[in-house]
Amino acid sequence: MFPPRITGSLGGPLVYPGVLKRLGSIALFYLALGVCGALLVLVYYVAASLGRVASVESSMTLTGPLLYLLIAWGIVTSIFLLLLLRRSLLASHEDDQIFLDAAEEHLAKEQRELVAKITSLSRPLLGTGILSGVLLLVIAGLWLHQGLANF
């Protein structure tokens, strides 16, 4: 994967050897992102300047439905991330063992409850994830529509 991770997996080394090289790769990744961001603004302005230049200034401000949609997206995405965090916390307590002894029935029961909790989270996770994605697409579409309308 890019950029590479600098920490090893559990049981392995805390930090991989050649950490400076990996940090360099991360720096390159952010540098490339920054250049892309600058290019995006340039392309946007060049495209807008082919039309009416005055409309560019007004289209940079976030008002009306776009602002409300962004707020809604922020709330939905926060809920989605919180649910994701809760599921990963619950999953970290899940054991990979079979309880054969009847005396350890309470441990098995605990694990069953844990699995039930994790399973119950999957539907809200899917719902908020899809809603977040759809809202993001709507926002992008609306933003493009506004940009094209002012073009």
Add this chain to the structure above:
Amino acid sequence: MDTRSKNTFGRLLRAVIELAAHAVVLIVVLGLFRLVQFALECFWGGKDVRFFDRIPLRYIFDGADLIMLLGLLSVGVYNGVQAYRGKE
């Protein structure tokens, strides 16, 4: 400290190191961008520098900053979560 607590601590430590590395690298890169912006402003003389008399220089660097911060929020956090989960 039992094994589970040790494991959780190890996972958290890895996630924190991963996020801290991304944050530090991003701060350095943001600083570099700011330096370039400052140099360009000094070279042209004035704060309101515009390319081709139309595109404000500040907007270009703001766009770069925004995309890099979004990169930290997405890829940095993803790497942190993967480090916590102990996955490659």
